[in-house]
Amino acid sequence: MSMFAKEAYALAMFAATCGFLLAGFPVAFTLGGSALLFGLVGYGVGIFDIAFLSAMPQRIFGTMTNEVLIAVPLFVFMGVMLERSKVAEELLDSMGRMFGSLRGGLGLSVCLVGALLAASTGIVGATVVTMGLLSLPTMLRRGYDPAVSCGAICASGTLGQIIPPSIVLVLLGDQISNAYSDAQRALGNWSPDPVSVGDLFAGALIPGLMLVVLYMAYLALTAWLRPHTSPAIEMEEVESKGEMWSRIAHALIPPVVLIVAVLGSILTGVATPTEAAAVGAVGALLLAGMRQEGTSPKPIYVAGLGLLVALIMVRTFDLRVARDEIGTGDMVAIIVATLALLAVFYGLVVALKRVYISGVLTEVSRSTMNISSMVFVIIVGAGLFSLVFRGLGGEEMVHEFLTNLPGGALGAMLVVMGVMFFLGFFLDFIEIVYVVVPIVGPILLKMDLDPVWLGVMIAMNLQTSFLTPPFGFALFYLRGVAPPEVKTMHIYKGVFPFILIQLLGLGLVALFPEIATWLPSVIFS
Structure with missing residues (x-):
């Protein structure tokens, strides 16, 4: 034929x-x-x-x-364990009290908690459902407009797609790396600089935080222009400053320490994303063990300190034991690291026993x-x-189509972004990553596009797909847990401004690629 x-x-x-x-x-x-x-x-x-x-x-x-x-199941375990250990519940409660006296404060707290959960769980469904169950009834009871409440929860819940560590960035990084290698070999470069998941994590960090700022700016503007949609909590309902800061510290410090340990170990080169995912899984397990009621936190503190010491030893000393000669300093460091790991093991055993007895471990597994x-x-x-x-012959067809478009690389990029945006209406991000990216990735990267910038652009586009009706997954997640008085049109109406904000963010990264490429160039140069 x-x-x-x-x-x-x-x-x-x-x-x-x-x-x-x-x-x-x-x-x-x-x-x-x-x-x-x-x-x-x-x-x-x-x-x-x-x-x-x-x-x-x-x-x-x-x-x-x-x-x-291998990082995928480890990050999933980390996210589900943190969800089950009531971290999100404490964060939402504490941030709500902190910002509640401000007009639109509950919306701002939802955005901040969404960003923190994105950096610690990375699972959109879990984040949207958790915030929908905990925040939406509170916001409605306080007089918030249902559309504003639903939009803030859905959009904040999708931040787990772009803020590292993220499952989509792990999968996308693997595909972008393969596509970049194929493109460079086709151009005659048989030893290209590798593109790693860590590069994509660093590249996505600033765009992700930029979206958080844009979300919060929109909610603050909405509260200013339409005060009735985002009222403040009455002052008498807000606890004293001392109690508030104590509650915030208890809720905020453990997940932030875990985020810094996971992201910091990747960005500083101490660990690969897979190794960092293992650190995150261990940290989430320890945190869950500490949050069990009626138990002492001391074993978890000992294990957390041991984990920190082990990471420092790995970064500072040569801990390889299969050597002919080991210096005195390295030998002392090996002994210290071994003791630190024994402390971690002790804390893990205690945490595993606690979460198993409570039934959390079975659910998470x-x-x-x-x-x-x-x-x-x-x-x-x-x-x-x-x-x-x-x-x-589909790949050759797509290659011919994209290379013959007017505008060269810019025209091809616009078409690919448009197609991905459209596919996001009814396809999950995993299908798009593993069906579309292997086909269009090598073609675009042959046009001298930066692989990290391309990966971040695709990730932001895929994040938008969670919000686009009629099949946006975040909309379905929230619809499943929303009270009966919240109609589907409230959800659609609420997410529309955030879809525009997503497209604005995508446009800013397209116009100023340094937003995505600056941090990787500084860290990994």
Whole structure:
């Protein structure tokens, strides 16, 4: 058959997959099943080489042995454990009391807590549901407009997509790294500088904080222009300053220390993202053990101190023991690090016992397994889809289309961003990362685009997809826990300004790439 017939068949497969997803079929099995179906039919009519499918076992093995992707279940465990240990509940309560006397203060506290939970949990669904259960009834009871309340909760909950450590940044970093290597090899550069997940974490930090500032500016402006939508809490309802600061310190310091330990270890080069994810999982487990009622926090303090000492020893000394000669200083450091790890082990045993008795450990383990299984099954299905799409000539078709667009790299980038924005209406971010990015990534990176900037732009675009009706996942999460008096139109109306803010942020990063590229260049130079 002609090349035109193959390309039309590839587009038909893509359209059919979208149709199956809209019909409600499971995402992972839709991607793999539609690809297999179209591949076998294509083989029968002579337009698809079945040999392409022989690469699938190697792809699955590569996913299983990819050290970067080990960070996914570890970050999921960290996020779910922090959610179950009432960290979000304490943060929301404390921040609400801190800002409650200000007009629009509860909205500002929701944004700040959303940012903190984004940097500690990174799970959009858990954040939106938690804040929807805890904050939305309070905001409505205080006289807040339902649309403003819903918009603030949904938008703040999606910050986990862009503020590191984030699961989407881990998955996207892996794909951008592969795409950049492919692009550089195609250009004749066989030893390119690697692009890591750590680069993407550093690049996304400033844009993520910029979005937090834009959200808060909008809520403050709304409270000023329309005071009835965001009233202040009466002063007599606010506790004394001493009690307030004590409550805030108790709620804020532990998660902030954990965030600094995880992000700091990545950005300073002490640990890879996977190793930092392990630190985060251990820290979340210790924090959950400390939050159990009727227990002493001393074993957790000992373990936390041991973890800090171990990180310092790793950064400062050479702790390798498989050496012919070990200096006195290094030997002392090895002994200190060993004692520190024993302290961590002691605290972990105590924390595990506590969370197991309370039933939290079972819930967290089950949720972690469910979420991680979903992610990796989608990765396998997306891998099969991209293989068949490539075998049908779809990659060459996309390459020809993008390279022939007017405006060169700018025109191609605008089209890709537009397509991703549209796909975000009905596809999850994992499908977009593993179906679209492997196809368009190498093409765009051949046009001399910065890989970190491209990754941050895609991540911000995918974050917007959580807010866009009719299938924005954050909207469904909130709809599921919202009180009956909150209508679906309230949620849609509330998120619309935040979608515009997202697009504004995306435009700022597009116009000023240094927002995304400056910090990685400073840290990793």
